[in-house]
Amino acid sequence: MSGLALAEAGGRRWPVITVLGITQIFAWGSSYYLLAVLAGPIAADTGWPLPWIVGSLSIGLLSAGAVSPAASNAIGLRGGRPVLALSSLLLAAGLVILALSMTLPMFVIGWLVIGAGMGSGLYDAAFASLGRYYGASARPSITVLTLWGGFASTVCWPLSALLVDAVGWRGACLAYAAIQIGLSLPLILVFLPRVAPAPLPDGTRPPPPPAAFSGAERRTFALLCAIMILCGVAAATMSVHLLTLLQARGETLAAAVALGALLGPAQVGARIVEMAGRGRHHPIWTMAAAVILTALGLLLLTVDTSLAALALVFYGAGNGVYSIARGTLPLALFGPERYARAIGRLGRPNFVAQALAPSLAALVLSMTGADVTLWLLTGIAVVNVGLAGLLWRSCGRVEAARRL
Secondary structure (H helix, E strand, C coil), X not given: CCHHHHHHCHHHHHHHHHHHHHHHHHHHHCCCCHHHHHHHHHHHHHCCCHHHHHHHHHHHHHHHHHHHHHHHHHHHXXXXXXXHHHHHHHHHHHHHHHHHCCCHHHHHXXXXXXXXXXXXCCHHHHHHHHXXXXXXHCHHHHHHHHHHHCCHHHHHHHHHHHHHHHHHHHHHHHHHHHHXXXXXXXXXHHHCCCCCCCCCCCXXXXXXXCCCCCHHHHHHHHXXXXXXXXXXXXXXXXXXXXXXXXXXXXXXXXXXHHHHCCHHHHHHHHHHHHHHCCCCCCHHHHHHHHHHHHHHHHHHHHHCHHHHHHHHHHHHHHHHHHHHHHHHHHHHHHHHHHHHHHHHHHHXXXXXXXXXXXXXXXXXXXXXXXXXXXXXXXXHHHHHHHHHHHHHHHHHHHHHHHHC
């Protein structure tokens, strides 16, 4: 089925979005969120250093960044079905390697394989698939998909804990591998449509590559890339160190956990608000709201811990709509023909930032304390607000040039 035919069959989008939503939940749960529950049991069972166990996720993210552009380019040419199917196989293979690992180097190799699955199967690949299926009308589908993705930790953290209690951490890895092979892969192969290759100009030569970015577009791309890097730094740091930061500011562990639990509902709530807008505003408004809410939340958390609940609601809302903006804004700026290529190129530095940020933040936290760390995060968020203002102006120039 061609992308145009899929776009015209708008009423039949729900099977595609549902399948992508289910597979995203378990792709994230099998990779990015896996060690949140399994790291402690792995260290207790093997005696391997906990920093190396947790750091293996960073190695996986670097692997994801390495493959992300190629995966997105392949989706642009052939659609998401073969790439996402390969992602499920890679995730399953990496999880089996983890389960069978008797040495730390073998464990790290498992994460290199999982990282390749992440780079070809998480949000960037799913967004590129929707762009290939539905073209310029993919925005509502991207928004709905982020709602599904928001439940990944909600579903998989309890599931991981149950699996560890029942069959141990190795059994949990094998169970997630079985989910990839027995659930995600069949869903992808059965329900995601085949997409015709990009049309050939004369039936013999390969399709021409998408047009290169113009001067104004290169500036816009660079600004968008910078914003995504800084957002990735803040998000990765907060996801790993939030409880530590709150406890260092005087909260008990129970209170810190309760405050952290506000992030999920805030993210989902903000995405529902964005979805209710039905795409009536340009995605640059979504990006602006994301960076402003994030900066406001971090500022409140930094200056007054008594406002931590409100601060984390703002921060969670900003992080929630940012996931939508990073999928929809490149589509609006660069068009459906170049969307997969653009989102793949944007994905690489974002994965690298997420890989390096937690370790660097841990170093800053140990050397300077929670207050300085929070002020640095706030400074990063404020810089992002300024970059979003520059991006707003640059977007206007790009769209004006496209109308000429």
